Amino acid sequence: MSKVIIFTGAGISAESGIMTFRDAGGLWENHRLEDVCSYDSLDKNRELVLKFYDTRRVQLSKVEPNKAHIQIAELQKKYPDDIAIITQNVDDLFERAGALKTIHLHGFLTSLKCTICEHKMDIGYTKQDRETSCPKCNNLLRPDIVFFGESAPMYELLIQELNDCEIFVVIGSSGAVINTDNFAAYTHYSILNNLEPSYYIDEAHYNEIIYAKATEAIDDIIHAIEVRL
Numbered sequence: 001m002s003k004v005i006i007f008t009g010a011g012i013s014a015e016s017g018i019m020t021f022r023d024a025g026g027l028w029e030n031h032r033l034e035d036v037c038s039y040d041s042l043d044k045n046r047e048l049v050l051k052f053y054d055t056r057r058v059q060l061s062k063v064e065p066n067k068a069h070i071q072i073a074e075l076q077k078k079y080p081d082d083i084a085i086i087t088q089n090v091d092d093l094f095e096r097a098g099a100l101k102t103i104h105l106h107g108f109l110t111s112l113k114c115t116i117c118e119h120k121m122d123i124g125y126t127k128q129d130r131e132t133s134c135p136k137c138n139n140l141l142r143p144d145i146v147f148f149g150e151s152a153p154m155y156e157l158l159i160q161e162l163n164d165c166e167i168f169v170v171i172g173s174s175g176a177v178i179n180t181d182n183f184a185a186y187t188h189y190s191i192l193n194n195l196e197p198s199y200y201i202d203e204a205h206y207n208e209i210i211y212a213k214a215t216e217a218i219d220d221i222i223h224a225i226e227v228r229l
């Protein structure tokens with residue numbers, strides 16, 4: 001397992017042009033979370049949900065990885081056994097930045113999954129074809145996103161990675177859904193990089209705190225990691 005976990009949230013993709021959720025003007029200001037990202041959203045209004053993720057998926061084709069994605073991908077390629085990239089984000093910006101492996105805790109926007117057999121298929125940056133059903137069992141397909149109230153199996157990998165983690169880095173995550181304070185408290189060295197303090201995060205648990213844009217903080221973060229590897 002890896003010595004370093006780089007744990008990210010929507011903030012790391014903000015400078016690439018992807019909206020965060022809880023910043024001013026964020027996604028949850030313009031959409032009701034319970035309408036498009038709750039366990040019963042598809043049953044209540046399937047078309048609204050599919051349209052919401054279609055819009056975000058097509059938008060993904062228009063943005064690029066930023067310096068923070070690229071620097072982290074380079075670090076993982078330099079130390080492939082020591083760097084785990086674990087993200088709450090569903091975008092593919094780490095993959096496009098050249099990362100070797102990214103663990104997506106909340107799903108992946110370019111992927112659909114079967115509502116019954118969970119078979120997955122990648123549709124790239126296209127809109128979901130409403131007529132296409134699961135090629136394996138012919139049931140309805142849905143966005144491969146973990147909705148609130150649904151199980152998130154990839155959390156198991158986060159817990160496994162935490163077992164050997166010595167350096168825990170948080171970039172662009174408010175802590176609203178996954179609180180990282182305890183993860184930081186139990187590692188030798190922890191870094192927090194957000195734009196501003198978060199209601200959900202207790203700064204006392206972090207060794208180093210950088211309130212700045214990820215692209216401005218990333219050089220210092222990479223240096224702080226490398227001197228401890």
Ligand code: APR
Nearest residue numbers: 009010011014020021022088172173174194195196213214
């Ligand atoms: N650089 C660094 N941090 C930034 C930047 C930036 N350019 N822009 C915003 N941030 C920080 C904000 O300060 C905030 O702490 O990113 C964080 C974004 O918080 P949220 O919008 O709550 O996003 P996130 O923490 O990823 O949300 C977690 O909530 O709705 C669910 O599933 C969704 O995965 C998401 C989860």
